[in-house]
Amino acid sequence: MTGANLPAWPRESVLDRLRGGEEHYDLVVVGGGITGAGILREAARAGLRALLVEQRDFAWGTSSRSSKMVHGGLRYLGSGHVGLTRDAVRERQRLLQEAPGLVDPLPFVMPHYCRQFPGPRLFGALLSVYDWMAGERNHEYLKGDRVLEWVPGLNRDGLYGGTRFADAVTDDARLVLRTLHEAVSDGAEVLNYVRVEKVDRDSGGVKRLHVSNQMNGESLTISANLVVNATGAWTDNLRAQLGAEKTIRPLRGSHLVFPSWRLPAACTISLFHPDDGRPVFIFPWEGVTVVGTTDLDHSLTLDDEARITPEEVDYLLAVVGRVFPDSGVGTADVLSTWAGVRPVVGGSAKDPSKENREHAIWDDGGVISVAGGKLTTFRLIAQDVLAKGLPYLDKLETARSDAPIFQRPSTPGQRPASVSSRQWQRLQGHYGDRLPEVLAAGPLEPVADTDTLWAELVWSAANESIQQLDDLLLRRTRIGLLLPRGGEAVLDRLQALCTPVLNWSAERWQVERNHYLELWRQAYSLLDEGRSAS
The missing domain is CATH 3.30.9.10 (D-Amino Acid Oxidase, subunit A, domain 2)
Known part of the structure; x- marks a missing residue:
């Protein structure tokens, strides 16, 4: 953050530089889930000039919709995957120690x-x-x-x-967001709603990404020494451009x-x-x-x-x-x-539950793709990807690092009287060093009967690249899952508190409100009676 009034993730500032001419990065990560966030975190720590682009919102896909478990995978041990279980158990212990309040026993x-x-x-x-x-x-x-x-x-x-x-257990979306904040603190940049349409490679090995801003349709170009395709279930889409066969189930x-x-x-x-x-x-x-x-x-x-x-x-x-x-x-x-x-x-297992959950990495001429793996082991997956990318990264000399994912936050000050001890630990885990900013952003009172404070919504609206209302209510916070009808009853107060920092007009708010409630009805409530299943 280069100024007191800039958001933590200044999306428009990054886009302005891209509009001004071709920007070159050591590494561009495609995909804003936990795997992409982990790779960006490790790359920024290693001193690389790194950018992450996500075609929808951060954690929009699998990484906000998992079963929230940070575990070793006991059933994988029972099926003989000893190495996977050992790594996951050790990473679980690391996360419990580094991020209490975000990852809890x-x-x-x-x-x-x-x-x-x-x-x-x-x-x-x-x-x-x-x-x-x-x-x-x-x-x-x-x-x-x-x-x-x-x-x-x-x-x-x-x-x-x-x-x-x-x-x-964790809030998986917030785990992604905290990891992205750590990466940005080390110099990385992030862009949501930017879709990679095509990747070209020149004779010198430089990759050019042709991307589109999904909020206005503009086309931009980015160049990089290395591109990492960390798009999860979408992995085959980018690899198909490079002649690879489908690999994802x-x-x-x-x-x-x-x-x-x-x-x-x-x-x-x-x-x-x-x-x-x-x-x-x-x-x-x-x-x-x-x-x-x-x-x-x-x-x-x-x-x-x-x-x-x-x-x-x-x-x-x-x-x-x-x-x-x-x-x-x-x-x-x-x-x-x-x-x-x-x-x-x-794979071809008749029972989907018996498919291998270990990750795989492919190198298609400097476009490295990674898929599979577990939420718990995202740090190890990131290190494996960067080790695979070493030939394309002149600046990267370190292979694996045992440094913490999350920097230990400075003392956040005294707990406000209106915040419970449980909420206090949760806030420290979710926001780390940014907690003082969160506490100063708005009312320190819970949204309805949740543990989420109104101040969290206001701070996130101002700092975390909110482009649509569902970004705020389904991923930055979980109000849409925790309250009846997606939190419809609290939307009027949300409008009063958050539209000034979002700079949304009354007309824009109404459009966003209607879109969010319909999205919630279609995808986050029970299916309407009589609607056909797919």
């Missing part, structure tokens, strides 16, 4: 029923290895009714105990959100679906309860918002009924939904 409980695999002995043995990887023991067997102390109302038919273990994962009072959960309930035996979770997140996820081939266009289907709703409600048979929870209780598309590197 969460207890898990797996109920054990008669004739259900795995039994407590085998599961306990797996957890012993899991804990050894983490460097601390953190599991126990809950015999008989002890499991009901953790999960009241649990189905008791055939229940003979449970196992408690530990993993972690898009898999959809969908979730239901319930008010916590309607489906209480003090821990994550980990279980296997009674119909097909695949893992499903019921877990607390941001003051609500989430049920997910599905794992289905996604055949619709990737350019439209992924959405849950009626069959997935029934699938997830079936597992709620199995776990809590007396709850009576149904479609009328659903607060919101979300669906995301996982970029799994293509």
Whole structure:
């Protein structure tokens, strides 16, 4: 940030320089999810002149629609992926230490029923290895009714105990945003709503990206020594220009959100679906309860918002009924939904859940593509990508770094009286060194019954390149998932507080409001009765 009045991410300033002539970068990252953000973070730390461009909004795709778990992947250990699990467990521990309030520990409980695999002995043995990887023991067997102390109302038919273990949870979109802030602090630049239309390569190895500003249609050109394609489920689109064959199998994962009072959960309930035996979770997140996820081939266009289907709703409600048979929870209780598309590197497994989740990297003549992998291991993926790019990066001499992802923030001052201890830790985790700016931006009172403060919305509107209302309500904050009807009841106050810093007219606000509410209805609520599923 070069001036006190400039936003943290000065989108127009970067675009003005691009309009003034061809800008050259050491590295351009295409894709604004967690993988792209991690690569930008590592590149900026290494002193590279780096730019990230995202065709929609930051974290618009998979990285705002995951199951929010920062975990080692216990099931991958059970299927023999020891290296993947070891790396993920160690990265989970690193994130817990570096970003408390953004990545937080969460207890898990797996109920054990008669004739259900795995039994407590085998599961306990797996957890012993899991804990050894983490460097601390953190599991126990809950015999008989002890499991009901953790999960009241649990189905008791055939229940003979449970196992408690530990993993972690995050706000995945905010994890992306905090990572981008760290990269920008080290000199990187970011642009959302800028789409790469074509990449050319000259005889000297320089790549030219022909891009379009999605907000006004203008065309611009950027040059770079190295281009990294970190577009996740969209990876094949750019690689096709370079003659590569398709490699990505898009898999959809969908979730239901319930008010916590309607489906209480003090821990994550980990279980296997009674119909097909695949893992499903019921877990607390941001003051609500989430049920997910599905794992289905996604055949619709990737350019439209992924959405849950009626069959997935029934699938997830079936597992709620199995776990809590007396709850009576149904479609009328659903607060919101979300669906995301996982970029799994293509295989031919009949069961999508059995596809390999490890990442893959391809070098198409200085356009390096990366796909697959886990949210938890984004730092290691970024380092692998930069190591692959070394031949194109004269300035980059370091390979892997053990430096922290998130710089330890300076002392944020005294906690305001109106902010709870839980909110205080959450704010520090979400905003790091920018927290004093956030606290000064607006009212320090919660939005309805969420933990989100109005000040967060105002600060984000002024600083985080908000181009559309859904950027603010679905990714910078999660108001659209946490409040009934996408937070429609708070929009009037939001208009009063945020349109002055957004510089939106009353007419622009009305357009944005209508677009957001229709988007929420189409993609984040239950499907209308009678609407056909795809």
